[in-house]
Amino acid sequence: MAEGGLPAELDLQLLECPICLERLHQPKSLPCLHSFCQDCLGTCITKEMSGQMASATSFSCPVCRLIRLKPRINGQNIFRLIL
Numbered sequence: 001m002a003e004g005g006l007p008a009e010l011d012l013q014l015l016e017c018p019i020c021l022e023r024l025h026q027p028k029s030l031p032c033l034h035s036f037c038q039d040c041l042g043t044c045i046t047k048e049m050s051g052q053m054a055s056a057t058s059f060s061c062p063v064c065r066l067i068r069l070k071p072r073i074n075g076q077n078i079f080r081l082i083l
Contacts, residue, residue, distance in 0.1 A: 017035070025037045
């Protein structure tokens with residue numbers, strides 16, 4: 001058992017990106033609490049939004065499909081800042 005009483009395999013799953021199945025690199029979490037590598041999430045969002053208008057305002061979580069609005073900071077799309 002790992003510290004905190006969780007099985008070691010569960011600890012490893014929490015550190016694994018569900019897209020690339022590797023250890024999280026520059027982790028980013030969505031409001032649904034699913035976490036992804038920054039590059040994996042960016043690629044996934046780009047693929048999902050391809051074919052949509054540039055002004056599309058939402059994307060869905062790759063795991064649970066919860067719809068997420070594109071966050072904005074001072075009127076700028078935050079994904080342009082972090083991806």
